[in-house]
């Protein structure tokens with residue numbers, strides 16, 4: 001099957017600064033694909049190039065076979081963009097805003113009316129449709145912003161951090177809308193976020209992007225699998241090969257390696273760390289490994305001077321790959 005989106009070595013320079021560096025990935029029809037990365041990673045720049053907001057500096061992408069460098073008008077008919085920043089008219093009603101966006105895409109009359117009602121239903125805001133946007137909560141504005149990106153029935157929807165600053169109820173509505181669009185209409189979705197839980201929940205596959213590079217790309221399961229069943233950092237008075245071998249032989253432990261230091265967690269300062277030897281334990285199953293390791297250290301009278309557990313999730317994978325947290 002030909003992918004709906006085929007991104008080829010896409011790069012973007014702002015002056016001398018290379019914000020996106022030879023990014024390549026494909027998205028299949030009906031797939032929900034995540035772009036996960038910290039602030040400034042280049043997510044919005046990638047989306048802006050794919051949707052015709054910014055021209056690429058190098059590379060290209062095919063959307064439904066249309067080249068974004070030469071056939072952007074055709075590609076735009078297939079694309080829906082929900083930008084990170086709201087693009088709505090505050091004094092106009094939700095319905096009037098959606099009518100406006102529909103008209104931009106050439107919808108008129110009955111087709112326009114039907115589409116506007118349909119997208120209002122998708123984001124569950126039919127009841128508020130005649131009130132001005134300025135009376136909406138932040139989450140409701142986001143949901144109308146999403147509806148605006150859907151009004152021309154795109155085959156591929158670009159959602160740029162749609163849940164930032166959104167209340168939990170609207171957040172759930174957004175998740176449900178994405179899942180429903182994907183399931184019932186087979187819409188492909190590109191979902192950017194720096195919330196790993198969202199990407200884990202919604203996406204089939206994801207690319208982890210940092211400083212303009214894709215540093216990992218796989219199914220969520222395989223990305224998390226990079227960490228085995230979790231990683232445990234132990235601080236011990238001293239470490240030698242014999243001790244590492246004994247830890248590695250414990251049940252639920254896959255590997256025990258000498259480690260420089262555990263990556264810093266959120267809000268953790270370098271000064272808070274004590275010196276001493278560190279062991280990185282890659283677990284088959286982190287909780288069982290922890291019980292076994294601590295039990296064994298007790299029997300050997302070896303004190304534990306520090307402990308840090310990386311759960312097997314995308315946040316830990318990012319920490320493992322970059323030494324940084326996603327939200328710093």
Ligand SMILES: Nc1ncnc2c1ncn2[C@@H]1O[C@H](COP(=O)(O)OP(=O)(O)OP(=O)(O)O)[C@@H](O)[C@H]1O
Pocket residue numbers: 014017019037038039040041042043044045046084194
């Ligand atoms: N118009 C611009 N001119 C110069 N530099 C820019 C411009 N837009 C973005 N950048 C820089 O390019 C890099 C990537 O920015 P981008 O907005 O794509 O990141 P992002 O991953 O979307 O981040 P966030 O999660 O904060 O939205 C950043 O270092 C940013 O400062």
Ligand SMILES: [Mg+2]
Pocket residue numbers: 043044045084160161
């Ligand atoms: Mg952004």
